[in-house]
Amino acid sequence: GNSVTQMEGPVTLSEEAFLTINCTYTATGYPSLFWYVQYPGEGLQLLLKATKADDKGSNKGFEATYRKETTSFHLEKGSVQVSDSAVYFCALSKAGNNRKLIWGLGTSLAVNP
């Protein structure tokens, strides 16, 4: 079946450090891939997405590239800020699957000043 695997957290970084959060997936065909972010006390919000192989999603300095050959969608940011402290969720969806998203377990990021 379809699944998403994220690196376990928590991840703790100093401000301006480079961030990578790994995400790999298992799915038949060509799923769409997403990163959602959940700031403390809030609901999730879409950070970026990619709908086909080699697409790069980007937003707020974050990037992720849809790599079909490695079934990965790793999240990266060149220089994190304290305000990036949040939980990050990788997810996939497939057309016709009742619009159901398959979620990773989430990775907590804490950025220290």
Place this chain on the structure above:
Amino acid sequence: DTAVSQTPKYLVTQMGNDKSIKCEQNLGHDTMYWYKQDSKKFLKIMFSYNNKELIINETVPNRFSPKSPDKAHLNLHINSLELGDSAVYFCASSYPISGANVLTFGAGSRLTVL
């Protein structure tokens, strides 16, 4: 303007009680969802409605009953609350972009069962 709004934001109640959470979206989306998030941040889909029709009904105790009076509203009623029901419940709505479903979440309703 709040896109997906849930009420109440906090709910503290005793075991055995019945409670409801309401959700409304003003985005014109045709699909709405209820998710449960536990203390470890694990997200579990519970229900989904498309144009008032139930399309996803995961393995959820039948003490949980969703109701969608119209496509802008999705409410969740819980009977005979148990300690294990304590969690944050998120409502969401979605629309397709290039065939991919993009979800907009509410701020969550934190339920504590004592």
